[in-house]
Amino acid sequence: MTTTVLAAGYGGSEVLTITTERLPEPGPGQVRVKVRAIGVNPVDHKTYSGAMSADPARLPIRLGSEASGVVDAVGDGVTAVTVGDEVIAYRASGAYTTDLLVPESALTPKPATLGWPEAAGLMLTGATAWHALVASGAHEGDTVLVHGGAGGVGQMVLQLARLWGISVVATAGPANQNLLRELGATPITYGEGLLDRARSAAPGGYAAALDLIGTDEAIDTSLALVAADRVVSIAAFGRARDGITLIGGGPGSDPGTELRNTARAELAALAGAGKLTVTVDRSYPLAQAGAAHDYLRSGHARGKVILLP
Structure with missing residues (x-):
């Protein structure tokens, strides 16, 4: 079984719920990652706040886009990673979970010198x-x-x-x-x-x-x-x-998808060599995602807020 945070409605952090689901199996080109840490970002709250959309057809909403963890299973056609590899997942839809399914292309090797929280907070x-x-x-x-x-x-x-x-x-x-x-x-x-x-x-x-x-x-x-x-x-x-x-994900902006994807390997290398530091301000258990969002929205965070499954 896997534990996942969902937004069951639109509003503040009170709409976040915890659900237990069957362990997902990777399909062709997919990888299952046992998550060790999850990056929290302002866009995560904006996704369910109603500011971007309040379409009820989108509910419930899976949150998060970056995490770090260990490859747990691979689907057919996966060649770049194997079970046991430590990885960073970025542009990983639904990262607020204990077991994350992502395409192989979303993964970057995690430097051995980089901690799980720092790795989860690096890419976005x-x-x-x-x-x-x-x-x-x-x-x-x-x-x-x-x-x-x-x-x-x-x-x-x-x-x-x-x-x-x-x-x-x-x-x-x-x-x-x-x-x-x-x-x-x-x-x-x-x-x-x-x-x-x-x-x-x-x-x-x-x-x-x-x-x-x-x-x-x-x-x-x-x-x-x-x-x-x-x-x-x-x-x-x-x-x-x-x-x-x-730039980014707002209306009329340049998402820079290719540039950002290209940067991932260099960012990991710099962080692994100690030339780029990820400052982790606070960590919260996955079940306290709402509290993590409230803190991030307070504007007092000095660096990354991280969820720990």
């Missing part, structure tokens, strides 16, 4: 950060402004930028200024006077701006500093009229 934020930096057009020697540097994606952006020789000025609240410094960025606080602080922090100007939080303050500040097509956002979908570059 890492691939998003990779995509954002590439979409910005920034190169070695450039300076970029990052809004929301202390979050999961922000921390990945800062680390990748440092590896790629890109300087970063990043915003965060007062409590996270030291964290930004540790990740190699010049920290500034958001709020009144942000534009002046951003200008002072980079007298030579910015090549691009990355918005990871979706606020009007972030977009307005960015547009005052760089051309609209050099503003990349993963969240400000309501500002498409301004000509900014939208």
Whole structure:
């Protein structure tokens, strides 16, 4: 038997339920993974909040897209992995479960040096950060402004930028200024006077701006500093009229599927070599997925929130 978290309706975390199902068997090209850890992401809540869709025909909704675990069974035609392999599953629909069925193509070998929670929290934020930096057009020697540097994606952006020789000025609240410094960025606080602080922090100007939080303050500040097509956002979908570059899963955005898939092996290699760190803020039992969502939505998470089956 396998245990799975489902959204039985639309609303807040109270609609999440735990169900027990028969152990799934892999079909051709599929792999069954015994899950060790699951990454929690804002899109997981948005999926059942009603903000994206409230179509009753979609219920119940399976949640999650990234996990780590051990290959437990393989279907016909699978050649890249065998039973016992430690793997990372990304773009893994329905990852909030103890036994996950995924296509072979969704798996990346897990580095032996990477813990289960860190592996489960690597790919979505890492691939998003990779995509954002590439979409910005920034190169070695450039300076970029990052809004929301202390979050999961922000921390990945800062680390990748440092590896790629890109300087970063990043915003965060007062409590996270030291964290930004540790990740190699010049920290500034958001709020009144942000534009002046951003200008002072980079007298030579910015090549691009990355918005990871979706606020009007972030977009307005960015547009005052760089051309609209050099503003990349993963969240400000309501500002498409301004000509900014939208990436991810929102309306009118570039999903960057091929680029993100290509990045997976490099992200795993960097993390395995200790050059890329996944900060795990909190872990919750799978049965407490609702509490994990409530914490993530509070805006206080400093890194990844993880579920443990």
